[in-house]
Amino acid sequence: MRETDLLHHVRDTARRLLADRPDVIVGPGDDCAVVRTSGGVLLLKTDQIVEHRHVAAGTPLDMVARKAIARTVSDIAAMGGTPRYALVGAALPRHYPQADAQLLADALHRWGLHFGCPVVGGDVATLPRETDPFVLCVSIVGEPHPRGPVLRSGAKPGDTLCVTGAIGNSFRSGRHLMFEPRVAEAAWLASTLGDALGAMIDISDGVGLDAARIARASNITIEIDAPRLPLHTDAGPASKAIADGEDYELLFTLRPDCPIPDACPATGTPITPIGRCLPGEPGAWLLDLGTRTDVSSLGWDHR
Amino acid sequence: MRETDLLHHVRDTARRLLADRPDVIVGPGDDCAVVRTSGGVLLLKTDQIVEHRHVAAGTPLDMVARKAIARTVSDIAAMGGTPRYALVGAALPRHYPQADAQLLADALHRWGLHFGCPVVGGDVATLPRETDPFVLCVSIVGEPHPRGPVLRSGAKPGDTLCVTGAIGNSFRSGRHLMFEPRVAEAAWLASTLGDALGAMIDISDGVGLDAARIARASNITIEIDAPRLPLHTDAGPASKAIADGEDYELLFTLRPDCPIPDACPATGTPITPIGRCLPGEPGAWLLDLGTRTDVSSLGWDHR
Numbered sequence: 001m002r003e004t005d006l007l008h009h010v011r012d013t014a015r016r017l018l019a020d021r022p023d024v025i026v027g028p029g030d031d032c033a034v035v036r037t038s039g040g041v042l043l044l045k046t047d048q049i050v051e052h053r054h055v056a057a058g059t060p061l062d063m064v065a066r067k068a069i070a071r072t073v074s075d076i077a078a079m080g081g082t083p084r085y086a087l088v089g090a091a092l093p094r095h096y097p098q099a100d101a102q103l104l105a106d107a108l109h110r111w112g113l114h115f116g117c118p119v120v121g122g123d124v125a126t127l128p129r130e131t132d133p134f135v136l137c138v139s140i141v142g143e144p145h146p147r148g149p150v151l152r153s154g155a156k157p158g159d160t161l162c163v164t165g166a167i168g169n170s171f172r173s174g175r176h177l178m179f180e181p182r183v184a185e186a187a188w189l190a191s192t193l194g195d196a197l198g199a200m201i202d203i204s205d206g207v208g209l210d211a212a213r214i215a216r217a218s219n220i221t222i223e224i225d226a227p228r229l230p231l232h233t234d235a236g237p238a239s240k241a242i243a244d245g246e247d248y249e250l251l252f253t254l255r256p257d258c259p260i261p262d263a264c265p266a267t268g269t270p271i272t273p274i275g276r277c278l279p280g281e282p283g284a285w286l287l288d289l290g291t292r293t294d295v296s297s298l299g300w301d302h303r
Numbered sequence: 304m305r306e307t308d309l310l311h312h313v314r315d316t317a318r319r320l321l322a323d324r325p326d327v328i329v330g331p332g333d334d335c336a337v338v339r340t341s342g343g344v345l346l347l348k349t350d351q352i353v354e355h356r357h358v359a360a361g362t363p364l365d366m367v368a369r370k371a372i373a374r375t376v377s378d379i380a381a382m383g384g385t386p387r388y389a390l391v392g393a394a395l396p397r398h399y400p401q402a403d404a405q406l407l408a409d410a411l412h413r414w415g416l417h418f419g420c421p422v423v424g425g426d427v428a429t430l431p432r433e434t435d436p437f438v439l440c441v442s443i444v445g446e447p448h449p450r451g452p453v454l455r456s457g458a459k460p461g462d463t464l465c466v467t468g469a470i471g472n473s474f475r476s477g478r479h480l481m482f483e484p485r486v487a488e489a490a491w492l493a494s495t496l497g498d499a500l501g502a503m504i505d506i507s508d509g510v511g512l513d514a515a516r517i518a519r520a521s522n523i524t525i526e527i528d529a530p531r532l533p534l535h536t537d538a539g540p541a542s543k544a545i546a547d548g549e550d551y552e553l554l555f556t557l558r559p560d561c562p563i564p565d566a567c568p569a570t571g572t573p574i575t576p577i578g579r580c581l582p583g584e585p586g587a588w589l590l591d592l593g594t595r596t597d598v599s600s601l602g603w604d605h606r
Contacts, residue, residue, distance in 0.1 A: 001399045003427045010408050010425065017412055017421065024388075024423050033423035035388050038446060046390035046442055048428045085327075085338050088442035089392065096304045103311050109320055118320065120327050120336035122313065124306045125438070126352045133431055136486025137392035137440035139349055143341060224468035 011224040012300035026151065029218070031078035031201060032142065034149050043081045043142035043149065051133035055177070061100060063177040065107030068136045071204065073115045074086040074248045078144035078202035080150040080190035083117035083183065089137040091125045096134070108136075115181065117142070145190040147197075150252070152217035155199035159253035160260060161222055168208060168235025170246040175232075179248040184252055185264040194262070198277075199252035206299020207242035210251055211275075211284035215296070221280035224295070226288035230272045239286060243298035253277055328535060329454065330435045332521070334381035334504060335445065337452050346384040346445035347454060350375040354436035358480070366480040371439045374507065376418045377484040377551045379445035381505035383453040383493035386420035386486065394428045399437070411416075411439075414536040418484065421447070428601030444558055446491040453555070458502035458521035462556035464578035471538025472511060473549035478535075483553040488567040495564070501556035501580075509602020510545035513554055514578075514587035518599070519555075524583035527598070529591035534550060542589060544599035556580055 011029040018024045025041065026034035032043040049055060049068040069086060076083045088108050092101060112119040117140050127134075131147065164185050170176045177278075182202070189197050198213045214223045226238040235241040254260060263270045275287075283296040314332040321327045327458070328344065329337035335346040352358060352371040372389060379386045391411050394403060404427075415422040420443050430437075467488050473479045492500050502517045510527065518525045529541040538544040557563060566573045578590075586599040 001395060001401050001404045001429065003429060005401065006404050006408065009405050010412075010427075013409055013412055014422065018423075019415055021421060024421060027421075027423050028425065032387070033390070035423055035444075037342065037345070037387060037444070039345075040341060042340070042342075042345075042444070044388060044390055044424055044444065046392045046424060046440070047426050048392045048394055048440070049427045050394055050430060051433045054430065084340060085336070085347060087336070087347055087442050089349045089351045089438075089442075091351055091353055091438045091440075092304060098304050098308060101304045101309050102312050105309065106316055106521075109313075109316055113320060118324060118327060118330075119317065120321075120330050120338055121347055121349060122331060123350050123440075124309050124313075125353045125356065126304065126306060127353060127438075128436055132435060133427070133432075135392075135394045135438045135440075137349070137394075137426075137438075137442075139350070139390050139392075139440075139442035141338075141340070141345070141347065141444065162404050289402045 013114050030152050031075040039053045040109040041144050043076055043079055043144055044073045045072055046137060046139040049136040052200060060093060061104045062107045065104055066111045067177050068082045068138050069108065069111040069115055070179060070181050071289040072138045072140045073183060076140055076201045077181050077183040077186040078200055080145035080147065080186045081142040083115060083140050085141045086112045086117040086119045087118050087139040087213050088122040091135040093127050093132045093134060144186060147190045147194055150190060150197055150200040152201050152214050153197050155218035155220055155277050157220055157277055157279040159198045159277040160273050161253055161277060162260060162271055162273050163249055163251050164269050164271055166230040166232045166248045167203065167247045167249060168231045168241025168244050170244055173234055176246040181248060182250045184267050185269050188264050188266060196255040196258040198255060200250055200252040203247040203249050203251050204245060206245040208284050208295030209297060209299030212296035215284055216282040219282055221278045222275060222284045223278060224275035224284065224286050226286055228272065228274045242295055245300045323439035329605055333455050336376040344447050345446055346379055346382055348375055348378045349440060349442040352439040363531045364407045365410045368407055370480050371441050372411065372414040372418055373484050374551065375441045375443045376420065376486060379443055380484050380486040380489040381449065381503055383448040383489045384445040386443050386445045388444045389415045389420040389422045390424040390442045391422050393411045393460060394430050394438040396430050396435045397433045423506045447492060450493045450497055451554030453500055453503040454500050455492060455504050455517050455520035458517050458556040458580050460521055460580055460582040461559040462501045462568060462580040463576050464525055464556055464580060465563060465574055466552055466554050467572050467574055468552045469533045469535045470506065470550045470552060471534045471544025471547050473547055476537055479549040483561060484551060485553045487570050488572050491567050491569060496561060499558040499559060499561040503553055503555040506550040506554050507553045508546060509585050511550040512600060512602030515599035519585040520585055520586055524581045525578060526581060527587065527589050529589055531575065531577045541591060545598055550605045589603050
């Protein structure tokens with residue numbers, strides 16, 4: 001199974017099945033689902049952590065819990081929303097030590113509260129073998145920004161592509177366990193820029209791959225200038241850093257007449273313009289020393 | 304790890320951490336969480352299906368998908384609520400056939416729509432080995448009945464204990480793959496009976512164990528009359544049937560002055576009075592041929 005193929009299949013199936021459901025404002029295929037209940041609009045997101053895959057064996061359980069909550073929160077942030085409540089499904093190996101299970105549960109509750117979405121419910125299941133990897137499935141209910149959810153499909157030719165913070169080498173450096181989901185930054189961008197904020201996504205799989213997702217959803221071409229990419233000092237060259245993923249920074253577009261902020265005032269997180277949106281075939285290209293490389297597939301497929 | 308011990312630990316932790324969060328109306332420990340958003344009150348529930356554990360290997364994927372959605376819907380029903388939207392996290396073994404993955408995804412979408420909660424988002428992850436069991440985590444957002452959510456804690460001494468449908472032998476007979484979550488029945492009970500509907504739970508783990516959950520939450524004793532239990536013809540004796548679980552029928556209490564309906568008019572599902580609520584030590588007892596047996600632990604721990 002290729003996860004990307006399955007996700008495309010799911011998106012197409014959902015579009016067909018949900019065509020006559022105007023209450024499903026955004027279905028599968030963006031950072032979150034956007035739905036209407038009798039009380040208002042909600043953002044809904046689910047994401048999983050698999051041992052050995054998203055966290056190495058032996059990762060401290062407090063850090064596992066932090067990452068499980070934070071990466072789902074990051075998807076709520078990618079729409080400019082506010083996380084409100086979390087649910088956790090934990091599938092744990094047979095004979096999992098009671099002390100570890102309690103430590104993990106306590107950490108999930110603590111990080112849920114920390115990130116603004118207390119864990120209000122969950123389920124525990126036991127896997128058949130002691131050697132099975134644990135699976136944590138975190139679902140978060142969020143509320144959209146008053147501006148409305150910031151979708152992947154909102155970019156237009158002429159927009160400037162920007163990124164928060166710095167990118168590259170997140171997994172090997174351990175930063176993937178410690179990142180701050182950009183909830184405050186996203187809300188500030190949505191409040192300050194309003195409709196001048198075009199499209200937004202969080203960088204989970206890689207700058208190239210995630211930029212291409214904006215490009216496809218918005219039906220534009222994206223060019224990224226390698227020298228302008230804000231890289232971590234340990235990240236290596238731009239062409240490698242954009243494929244690393246797990247940065248959980250915001251990648252977003254601004255309308256051409258919009259002044260580009262240097263940083264988010266409340267947090268000091270820097271904002272860097274790194275490229276542009278153009279008319280043309282959907283995809284993401286890296287411009288580096290006069291060469292133009294297709295980076296639409298550069299990144300993890302699909303964690 | 305004993306799942307029940309962990310769930311108790313989680314409930315106690317959540318109570319402590321959420322003591323100053325009046326927006327979390329009901330946290331871990333009931334059929335669903337009940338939370339307040341800016342737009343109104345929501346029911347939130349997550350539940351998991353583990354291969355080999357909740358479904359046998361080789362179960363048709365359409366039936367796996369049905370059960371995964373239906374058992375979470377059943378928890379929304381247990382509060383008298385209406386399921387609205389579903390999210391699915393699927394962790395699938397390495398080299399899982401693409402055709403099977405698509406069949407499973409299509410079935411989840413179809414059953415979500417069928418049960419009133421379209422799948423609006425999800426995540427796919429790949430497990431490290433081909434022999435790993437798949438894990439499906441279904442989260443559902445529901446809306447409460449205008450009466451308010453029907454909690455486990457609403458029973459009072461003097462209430463009559465009732466059950467919908469028939470019970471026993473659900474897993475071996477295959478009925479655990481085909482049950483109808485009692486959404487319509489629960490909504491009808493809540494509409495018709497209002498505050499005369501005391502407490503409610505769905506029978507997932509066993510009549511004894513689930514009755515004891517009402518008893519503990521409501522601080523009462525429950526007595527069940529064995530001869531009055533509506534058993535499936537293949538269920539064997541009452542003392543065995545109440546430990547089988549996986550019935551997904553509603554177990555609920557009615558105030559003493561409330562006439563007991565024979566059936567739910569819209570669906571024809573029978574309703575049977577099977578026991579009573581009394582003051583006393585929390586627990587569930589089975590009365591059978593003059594013997595009184597503690598059945599508080601009779602059932603699965605904890606699927």
